[in-house]
Amino acid sequence: MSNMTMAKNRRQSPFIGLALAGGMLALTAAAFHALSTDPVVAADKSAPDYAARTMPYVYASPLETLFSRDGKKLFVLCTESNEVRVLDPATGKEFKRIAVGNVPRGITFSADGAKLLVTNSNDDTVSLIDPARLEVVGNWHVGYEPSGIVAEKTGKFVYVANRISNDVAVLDAKSGVLVKRLVAGRGASYLEPTPDGKLIYATHVYPNPSPYRTEPESEITVIDALNARVIERIPLRAIAGVFHIAFSPDGRIGAVAEYHPKNLVPLAHNEHGGTFVYTLTLFGADVGRQVEIPLDELERYSSQPFGVAITPDKSRLFVSCGGSEVVLAIDLHKLIAYIHAHPENFTEDLSASANYLIARIPVGHNPRGLTLSPDGKKLYTANRLDDTLSVIDTRTARVASTIKLDSPPAVSVLRKGEQTFYSARQSFQAQIGCANCHIDSTFDGLTWDLEPDGFGRDIVDNRMIEDLRDTEPYKWIGTNPNIPTECGPRTEKYFWRSENYDDLTLADLTIYIQSIPQRPHRWRLPGGELNAAQRRGYALFTRSVDKFGAPIPEYNRCIHCHSGPKGTNQKVFDVGTKRATDNTGNFDTPQLTNIALTAPYLHDGSAPTLEEIWTVYNPEDKHGRTNDLTKDELNDLIEYLRTR
Amino acid sequence: MKNRILAIIALALSAASLCTAQAPNMPRFHFKNFTTADGLPDNHVYAVLVDGNRIWAGTDNGLGLYENGKWRVYNTQDGLAHRAVLSLALDKRTGDLWAGTMGGLSRVSADRIDSFTQLNSGLSNNIVYGLSIYGDELWVATAAGGCKMNLDSGQWALYNERNTPMNEIWVYGVNATPTKVYYAVWGSGILEYDQKTQKWDKYDDPDGETEIVLFKDQGLIHEIVTSVSYVDGILWAATYFGDSRYDGRYWHNFLTKDSGLPSNFTNTLKGIDANHCWFGTDKGLAYYDGVNWAVYRPGLKDRKPEMYVRDASGVITNITVDSAPAHNYILGIDFQGDDIWVATAEGLSHGIRQP
Structure with missing residues (x-):
């Protein structure tokens, strides 16, 4: 998130802790107090400049x-x-x-x-x-989350690694014009x-x-x-x-x-x-x-x-x-x-x-x-x-x-939470931190076998954690009502194998996780409009009648479960994806935030692409009515989903 | 009919022997033929593509790469979408090879193969007959319509009877150029896409007859189009019932009866420029220089190497040669400088240009 964006979000919603209050039952009264009165500063109030730390700090964060x-x-x-x-x-x-x-x-x-x-x-x-x-x-425009950059020594090309298009862009070194993209x-x-x-x-x-x-x-x-x-x-x-x-x-x-x-x-x-x-x-x-x-x-x-x-x-x-x-x-x-x-x-x-x-x-x-x-x-x-x-x-x-480096005078709650997120200190022998599986606060593209569900049971896809607010419950089976539960005792016991976070650390961590923004969209037209294929896809996403004129039951419409700004109605459903190794077929409706980036798909990551959710894993139309669609219509639906 | 044509050819060949000295100077080759004995993955070769000193061969049992005198084979265990590779295209910007197979589309990039199918991507159908790349767009001809993949964004666009004037959706070939894109549609003529206006047009056989040609040179020779090639503003089109050349105003059609084409049954063609074109038929490889024809093949009866030239007046001259393409059933053509590579039903042939 840009600092300006982050600061703006904080001003618009200055009491993030209050917004979280309903989900913070696991916190102690002290933690709750810290959250609801001082959302942007560290919980340590012993520092003399406490009042100053309520400012929306912008850190340097040298990389x-x-x-x-x-x-x-x-x-x-x-x-x-x-x-x-x-x-x-x-x-x-x-x-x-x-x-x-x-x-x-x-x-x-x-x-x-x-x-x-x-x-x-x-x-x-x-x-x-x-x-x-x-x-x-x-400035040169390069596209798709540019990261590493290197200039070719004769001055012919500049190379840029693009994180979300999975390629290396080759630019003309003089003009910056894109010459080609190499698959990486x-x-x-x-x-x-x-x-x-x-x-x-x-x-x-x-x-x-x-x-x-x-x-x-x-x-x-x-x-x-x-x-x-x-x-x-x-x-x-x-x-x-x-x-x-x-x-x-x-x-x-x-x-x-x-x-x-x-x-x-x-x-x-x-x-x-x-x-x-x-x-x-x-x-x-x-x-x-x-x-x-x-x-x-x-x-x-x-x-x-x-x-x-x-x-x-x-x-x-x-x-x-x-x-x-x-x-x-x-x-x-x-x-x-x-x-x-x-x-x-x-x-x-x-x-x-x-x-x-x-x-x-x-x-x-x-x-x-x-x-x-x-x-x-x-x-x-x-x-x-x-x-x-x-x-x-x-x-x-x-x-x-x-x-x-010249930096704000105090460590904010967000910064504290982010430090906890990246640090491995909390886990047994300091082996792992949140950022191991949520690389740079995103995801890791892997599926995991988590112990709480039984060995070899409930294999789960690791989900993206951008823009998580108002998407609870958490965990694929939807049994964790809020972030403190998701990231607190469960994580401590089964992931970290260590003693609990103290309440304030968990509060900081929670606020940080809740603050991770959605990355900018690359699939929408300038101004956020939809192109023709995306508009057709939106019509399919919101339709209530199938191609044969038959009404689609409300529960089987895309828009029903994937409703609201985040694309989830925050309920669990059986969409016909239960495997023999799953303990239940009821899964949390995942939010659609930047869904194009987060393959694999479904609760267990069994669908390598968005297409396969419907071409392979929806034989009975339980994951939305889609089997009446032609291939080009399904493509349109996916083009729309990429805009979420 | 077949016997009659053969008889005519035989007569022509006899006459040709009397006038060898006047034979037009047409390219001559020494053909070196590759089979499984040389490491080719399979003798049935659907497609061939030249990338500098590397030769790619799409066969019925894998993708072959000939480099430094050796064959390397890619197959499904390497990630290839299907063992039968029907079509090939090279992204000249990146060096990536695209292979159209009977089970999807594969990209070979520095030995990494990523496959796209109708189930895991926006590809319209797994049977990929034709491929062509222009800029950052990969155009695809499939058994269920055409489609296009934007190589930058990964977005797909599908073309079929719902959004183009395509009556049938069995698309056999595609050729993408800066100005036009042409689809060869089996049973539905030629589909033309204008890159500038983004509009579609269509060329059909004007007589509408499937087995006979009523209106020669008044339009596309036949609806069953197998291959298209657009070069220098000239559209060359192959069908199973003769071939066509279109300059934007006039059509000129080629049939065995009035040209040097060895067979009306043409699998593939490649235009060199406005006046020169190579044809791959079921009865040999043919070259047209705007006036004269040359045919290269193993003899249809004895399989002895054969080359003959037909001049503008129809005089046929036999040329003595020591080699011929591996088989007369030609499926693919590509060029390496002055040399030619030919995919046939019984091997891959390298035609080494002779002085």
């Missing part, structure tokens, strides 16, 4: 950093304040703030260094910044050129489609930079969630940060280290083979690895772990030696990392992007959720200093 070509400036990409802040990397002194578009996510230099390019993920634009004048000099992995997000600039490696945060209840499949998409063609797809087996890649300066080692979820077994193994493995996949001439190495240690996990950096001398490899709030320091020589000495798969051997992991460096909340200083002696870590940069001495593997 990535980038050095200027001369190494004298550090550009900090601030995702919530929608800025690039320009700092003196030595002192942290701020030179300037450059306003860019909504939710910037990627930053790079043009091939000639004359422009700084910033992707604005919610605006679908690239801001062009003059790095000398430190001002925006132009689902949720394409991060790009890294090889040191020689000939290839660009692209990763993606959601797994590619794979057969139902099989291991997730991901890839590294390798692009010939000069010819703008995909030349290879390096498979990443059983990986879902792939983030930054780094190369050694000689290009002989590549490393990518990733999640290795265990979603095919019941989610009952946190205490056995069995819900996620956090890994790096290494490749390149020095590695010899593609190998997945664990970052976790016995009783110490490396939750949500994100950024990767390799020192120029190839002695150290660093990984930021957003959930564990640490930066890992790895002895790269030892790691390569260990790989060569262990030709067998050791991905899930929690004793392995002791052979190469030399330090877990505590940093701030939700550390993300890593950038080495030009001499490789310092590593800058963007701590997204406390507006700081940890400057790590790469030799000692310790934080040498912390740069505090």
Whole structure:
């Protein structure tokens, strides 16, 4: 959400806590009091500036950093304040703030260094910044949630990873005109050129489609930079969630940060280290083979690895772990030696990392992007959720200093809740956080076997959590009446395997989750109007008579269950999708918010596409009267659904 | 009728032997034929597509890729929608290959195959006879109408009897160009889409006769259209009962009786420009240079390599050749520089241009 939008929402609805009150029965009186009187500040009232914290704060939320070509400036990409802040990397002194578009996510230099390019993920634009004048000099439209960005070294192309169109856009580097889109992995997000600039490696945060209840499949998409063609797809087996890649300066080692979820077994193994493995996949001439190495240690996990950096001398490899709030320091020589000495798969051997992991460096909340200083002696870590940069001495593997970005004077309730959402601290041995499965506060594209319903029972699709307000009940069978119930005892017991949140933490978390906005729509015409196919689809969505003139019972009309602004009447129905492994056939009517993005579909994720909900899983017309529709009519209905 | 035509051809061939010296200079090839013995996935080859030094072959049992002297095979276990690959199209911008199969549409992108079917996508029907790409739009000919996929947005548009002047929905071929898109419709003539006005038009056989041609050169030769090719403002159309050329004002039709076409039963054609076109028939491969014809095939009786040239006056000249396409039943044609690749019912043929 843009800060302006967020602030506006808060002003329009200043007492989010009150709106939630009906669903907050599980909270203590103290928590309820905090919610209903002070929705935007932290529950800790001991701070002297308590009154000031009722302001709708806008935090910087640094995500990535980038050095200027001369190494004298550090550009900090601030995702919530929608800025690039320009700092003196030595002192942290701020030179300037450059306003860019909504939710910037990627930053790079043009091939000639004359422009700084910033992707604005919610605006679908690239801001062009003059790095000398430190001002925006132009904008390009690129489309579909642009994220990572890289300039091809000869100045011919600029590449942009588009998260929701699952591709890498190839732009003319001079004009910004779209040349073509290259098919990448689902949720394409991060790009890294090889040191020689000939290839660009692209990763993606959601797994590619794979057969139902099989291991997730991901890839590294390798692009010939000069010819703008995909030349290879390096498979990443059983990986879902792939983030930054780094190369050694000689290009002989590549490393990518990733999640290795265990979603095919019941989610009952946190205490056995069995819900996620956090890994790096290494490749390149020095590695010899593609190998997945664990970052976790016995009783110490490396939750949500994100950024990767390799020192120029190839002695150290660093990984930021957003959930564990640490930066890992790895002895790269030892790691390569260990790989060569262990030709067998050791991905899930929690004793392995002791052979190469030399330090877990505590940093701030939700550390993300890593950038080495030009001499490789310092590593800058963007701590997204406390507006700081940890400057790590790469030799000692310790934080040498912390740069505090100019930030609101207090931590708001929303910020507290978001910190809790991303942190793994709450779970047993700090293994997982909410953001493990709700990547960047969205979803993960996986189906899970949750223990409360019985092992092997009630396999569930992980739903998107945008714009959740007024969509209760929660859980696919609709048994959780509100977010505190959904995210409180149930999560604590069955997911975290830990003690309960304290009430105020749960209140903060609840408010944060309720505040996650709907991402901008890409399928509506400018102005929000519907095109002809979408209008035809809307007519089908709202119809009360089938094509043969027979009345459709109210309960079997699309608009009946998927009613209201969110597309749910908040009731459970049997739409004929019960499987042998399901305990019930009655499922919560899911909201339709950004439904086009959230495949797979149905309660158990058995429908890989929207089409299959009706072409495969609605043989008896119980999920709406649809079997009278022709193929083009069904297409129209789906075109309309994409606008929700 | 068949015997009569053969007799005429035999007579013509006899006459041709007397006047070899006057034979027009038509392209000659040495044909190198690939079969399963060479690694081709199946000998029944429906489609061939050239992508630089890579040759794609759509066969009855998988998709073959010939590169660096070796065949690689993609099949359903690799994600291909169906083993029988009927049509191919290359997205020249990205290098992605699209394969139309008997069970849906597959995109091959750097070895990753994603498949689109009538159940999991907006594709109108799983039997995909024809494909053509222009810009960011993939045009598809299926057994239940045509359709178009926007490669940027993933949105589909379906074309059938409800929104076009299509009487039948069995669509055999498609050719998308910057100005026009043509659909070859089996039993419903040619459908024309104007890219600028976004309007449809239609070309039918004016005599309405299915087995005879009453009004030659007054319109499309027949309603059963199998292939279309639009180049230099000229529409070339193949049918099972002869072929047509249309310049926007005048039609010219080709029949075996008054041209060098070896058979009226034409599976495919590819226009080179306004005056040059290749034809794939059930009785061999034919080339027309605007005046003269050349036919390449294994002899219909003895299967000996055969090439003959028919000049403007109808004189036929036999050319001595050492090779011919793998079979006379031609299903697909593509070009690699001066070379030609031909999909046949019994193998894939590489016609290497001879000086």
